[in-house]
Amino acid sequence: MNLQAIQSSGYEVVFGDASELLIDFLQKRNYSKIFFLVDTNTSEHCYPGIALNIAGDIPHDIIEIDNGEENKNIDICIGIWKMLLDFGADRKSLVINLGGGVVTDMGSFAAATYKRGIDFLQIPTTLLSQVDASVGGKTGIDVDAVKNMVGTFTNPQTVIIDPSFLLTLPKREIISGFAEIIKHGLIVDKEYFNAIKFIIFDDIDPLIIHRSVAIKNEVVTADPHEKNIRKKLNYGHTIGHAIESYSLQHDKNPLLHGEAIAIGMIAESYLSHKFADLQQEELNEICDFILSVYPSYKVDENSFDDLLAFMKNDKKNEDDKINFTLLNSIGTSTINYYCSEEEILESIKFYNNLIK
Amino acid sequence: MNLQAIQSSGYEVVFGDASELLIDFLQKRNYSKIFFLVDTNTSEHCYPGIALNIAGDIPHDIIEIDNGEENKNIDICIGIWKMLLDFGADRKSLVINLGGGVVTDMGSFAAATYKRGIDFLQIPTTLLSQVDASVGGKTGIDVDAVKNMVGTFTNPQTVIIDPSFLLTLPKREIISGFAEIIKHGLIVDKEYFNAIKFIIFDDIDPLIIHRSVAIKNEVVTADPHEKNIRKKLNYGHTIGHAIESYSLQHDKNPLLHGEAIAIGMIAESYLSHKFADLQQEELNEICDFILSVYPSYKVDENSFDDLLAFMKNDKKNEDDKINFTLLNSIGTSTINYYCSEEEILESIKFYNNLIK
Ligand SMILES: NC(=O)c1ccc[n+]([C@@H]2O[C@H](COP(=O)([O-])OP(=O)(O)OC[C@H]3O[C@@H](n4cnc5c(N)ncnc54)[C@H](O)[C@@H]3O)[C@@H](O)[C@H]2O)c1
Ligand SMILES: NC(=O)c1ccc[n+]([C@@H]2O[C@H](COP(=O)([O-])OP(=O)(O)OC[C@H]3O[C@@H](n4cnc5c(N)ncnc54)[C@H](O)[C@@H]3O)[C@@H](O)[C@H]2O)c1
Ligand SMILES: [Zn+2]
Numbered sequence: 103m104n105l106q107a108i109q110s111s112g113y114e115v116v117f118g119d120a121s122e123l124l125i126d127f128l129q130k131r132n133y134s135k136i137f138f139l140v141d142t143n144t145s146e147h148c149y150p151g152i153a154l155n156i157a158g159d160i161p162h163d164i165i166e167i168d169n170g171e172e173n174k175n176i177d178i179c180i181g182i183w184k185m186l187l188d189f190g191a192d193r194k195s196l197v198i199n200l201g202g203g204v205v206t207d208m209g210s211f212a213a214a215t216y217k218r219g220i221d222f223l224q225i226p227t228t229l230l231s232q233v234d235a236s237v238g239g240k241t242g243i244d245v246d247a248v249k250n251m252v253g254t255f256t257n258p259q260t261v262i263i264d265p266s267f268l269l270t271l272p273k274r275e276i277i278s279g280f281a282e283i284i285k286h287g288l289i290v291d292k293e294y295f296n297a298i299k300f301i302i303f304d305d306i307d308p309l310i311i312h313r314s315v316a317i318k319n320e321v322v323t324a325d326p327h328e329k330n331i332r333k334k335l336n337y338g339h340t341i342g343h344a345i346e347s348y349s350l351q352h353d354k355n356p357l358l359h360g361e362a363i364a365i366g367m368i369a370e371s372y373l374s375h376k377f378a379d380l381q382q383e384e385l386n387e388i389c390d391f392i393l394s395v396y397p398s399y400k401v402d403e404n405s406f407d408d409l410l411a412f413m414k415n416d417k418k419n420e421d422d423k424i425n426f427t428l429l430n431s432i433g434t435s436t437i438n439y440y441c442s443e444e445e446i447l448e449s450i451k452f453y454n455n456l457i458k
Numbered sequence: 459m460n461l462q463a464i465q466s467s468g469y470e471v472v473f474g475d476a477s478e479l480l481i482d483f484l485q486k487r488n489y490s491k492i493f494f495l496v497d498t499n500t501s502e503h504c505y506p507g508i509a510l511n512i513a514g515d516i517p518h519d520i521i522e523i524d525n526g527e528e529n530k531n532i533d534i535c536i537g538i539w540k541m542l543l544d545f546g547a548d549r550k551s552l553v554i555n556l557g558g559g560v561v562t563d564m565g566s567f568a569a570a571t572y573k574r575g576i577d578f579l580q581i582p583t584t585l586l587s588q589v590d591a592s593v594g595g596k597t598g599i600d601v602d603a604v605k606n607m608v609g610t611f612t613n614p615q616t617v618i619i620d621p622s623f624l625l626t627l628p629k630r631e632i633i634s635g636f637a638e639i640i641k642h643g644l645i646v647d648k649e650y651f652n653a654i655k656f657i658i659f660d661d662i663d664p665l666i667i668h669r670s671v672a673i674k675n676e677v678v679t680a681d682p683h684e685k686n687i688r689k690k691l692n693y694g695h696t697i698g699h700a701i702e703s704y705s706l707q708h709d710k711n712p713l714l715h716g717e718a719i720a721i722g723m724i725a726e727s728y729l730s731h732k733f734a735d736l737q738q739e740e741l742n743e744i745c746d747f748i749l750s751v752y753p754s755y756k757v758d759e760n761s762f763d764d765l766l767a768f769m770k771n772d773k774k775n776e777d778d779k780i781n782f783t784l785l786n787s788i789g790t791s792t793i794n795y796y797c798s799e800e801e802i803l804e805s806i807k808f809y810n811n812l813i814k
């Protein structure tokens with residue numbers, strides 16, 4: 103099946119075999135040097151296939167980092183800058199980021215700032231990075247464990263999405279990434295929300311990924327710098343992100359991003375029913391579907407103060423108010439609701455009661 | 459005297475009293491928080507006057523760094539990011555960079571990357587930063603003493619140029635900054651080159667600064683990302699920059715940037731005479747004027763290998779060729795000349811012979 107390229111602001115997202123698409127791209131350009139950024143896992147699972155296909159034809163160097171969010175930081179980024187310098191990267195060099203969101207976020211930041219900006223390609227290899235990190239131009243690293251404290255808005259030359267990379271991705275990571283797909287359906291496309299209920303996690307239909315990228319792309323191209331409409335993508339993330347951070351600090355086996363966002367989407371659906379126009383039946387439909395996919399996680403009532411403090415500090419909020427995107431129905435949403443602390447805690451208790 | 463604002467790409471360079479212009483600017487905006495970045499010297503000489511005028515009316519925080527190029531590095535930059543975070547800077551905050559090129563380069567990089575970019579103002583307080591660093595959108599920091607290894611092209615909201623700041627600037631710094639003014643005359647404006655011969659260093663005519671900014675602005679707006687015509691600004695810098703770096707590493711009292719560029723301009727005028735159309739009389743005129751302003755500095759013949767190695771590594775050069783901008787006459791120039799190693803050394807010997 104041939105999936106159409108998606109036009110973003112000044113670049114394309116293309117779908118298919120990564121090696122073929124990469125060779126196509128490189129034939130049209132003339133780079134002085136080419137660098138792959140990979141992590142421990144994509145070095146093992148994703149790079150070898152590409153290496154085999156481009157062997158000999160396309161000289162390149164490899165920069166490998168350890169996997170995991172804790173490595174998406176300024177120290178590792180300095181290491182990448184220095185490697186680029188040592189390997190002789192100049193302004194006509196290209197960086198190819200082959201990995202999940204950690205590699206694509208940090209590699210794109212390193213490239214966007216090395217010698218005031220060199221070209222880079224994104225080849226996302228996780229479901230999350232394919233449907234979410236792939237478009238929108240956000241680059242970033244963490245400083246002092248503050249997520250994405252530093253970054254830029256810089257577009258890649260191209261994004262290559264090859265769904266076959268997902269075959270080696272652990273199931274738990276797949277399901278985590280699926281939360282963003284659910285979100286895309288909920289905020290703008292009811293038909294899509296109904297369709298994704300039939301997803302097969304072991305063999306994801308590339309059409310699902312394609313539609314998710316298209317939805318995110320429509321939203322971000324309408325509002326590249328997150329002034330208004332792009333905030334729709336925060337749905338589930340105000341509460342979800344707080345729970346994710348708390349879990350990261352307190353749980354031995356912390357929630358993955360999407361697992362926390364799933365909880366956030368249930369809580370924020372409750373708020374949508376209470377304050378926006380979401381009807382009881384649709385609220386039930388959302389909760390039933392999410393609970394059928396995600397494991398139960400009891401949100402500790404002792405965490406409530408920390409959760410609220412986190413939400414107030416989160417960068418999405420200005421003037422100390424806690425900002426929400428809420429649903430009016432499955433497939434329609436509105437930005438810039440403000441809810442009180444009690445209401446927020448009530449919504450988390452609503453989730454806790456569902457999983458009892 | 460009222461100097462007209464200069465229009466750059468999406469922002470203005472305005473001339474006059476810094477406090478008045480700052481208040482004007484802030485009245486039209488609505489920032490959540492305001493930060494001044496200063497260094498040891500501008501904290502003492504430039505900030506107090508502004509503080510007096512905006513006192514009470516404009517709440518702000520101050521971030522102070524140690525002065526000097528050795529502080530334009532990633533560690534200090536991380537410190538600035540963290541201070542912004544600790545002081546609660548959000549996406550609607552403003553950073554005002556009040557200082558020389560070190561403060562304006564690093565402060566603009568920190569702002570351009572903090573939370574993916576917040577607004578910043580430039581208030582350059584040295585002659586060099588007023589006539590050179592003020593327009594063109596280059597931000598940057600050094601990593602491992604590699605100059606401007608990391609940076610972005612990001613435009614400020616506005617540049618405020620207040621020539622009265624120069625009254626406290628050491629004479630040596632003034633004369634160093636003047637080299638860029640000479641360069642602007644040489645590369646594009648003969649009439650201006652003749653006019654600046656009458657400069658009074660203790661009381662610089664603001665018109666001279668204004669014209670220099672206008673020249674640089676014309677060049678950089680025609681070529682924002684330094685693909686072609688902007689390379690004209692490298693005149694004197696291929697050789698000058700190498701001498702500057704060598705002096706920095708070897709001399710007890712190293713050359714300032716402009717002092718090295720002055721030597722570079724003489725050497726590159728010699729090359730212009732030999733390879734481009736610069737006539738003997740104009741070559742003499744350039745040398746006489748530069749030597750009348752700058753102290754003699756014998757370039758050590760033992761440094762020649764290092765100088766050539768440096769030029770080859772300099773980011774301006776691709777494919778190991780050493781790239782020059784040369785003059786065809788005073789006021790006209792052409793980019794992308796390549797000279798051999800012997801020719802380059804000959805030009806430095808030419809300078810050495812002049813000062814004997
Ligand atoms: N730029 C954006 O718009 C955007 C959007 C969403 C998330 N993000 C960022 O993305 C990051 C999370 O992305 P992620 O979930 O992809 O995390 P990740 O990059 O850490 O990948 C998750 C794990 O999967 C491994 N992996 C990657 N591809 C694999 C493959 N094909 N086979 C086997 N293992 C593989 C990785 O090594 C890692 O251990 C966060 O830092 C987040 O801030 C950015
Ligand atoms: N962005 C650009 O386009 C661009 C262009 C040229 C140079 N630069 C950068 O600018 C830097 C050099 O700039 P610079 O020469 O202004 O150096 P600088 O900022 O170090 O200033 C020189 C000295 O003067 C002091 N000073 C500044 N203003 C003063 C005042 N009004 N009174 C008294 N003392 C004062 C400073 O504290 C410092 O000690 C370099 O890092 C260079 O890379 C950038
Ligand atoms: Zn998310």
Ligand SMILES: [Zn+2]
Pocket residue numbers: 590638695715719
């Ligand atoms: Zn210079």
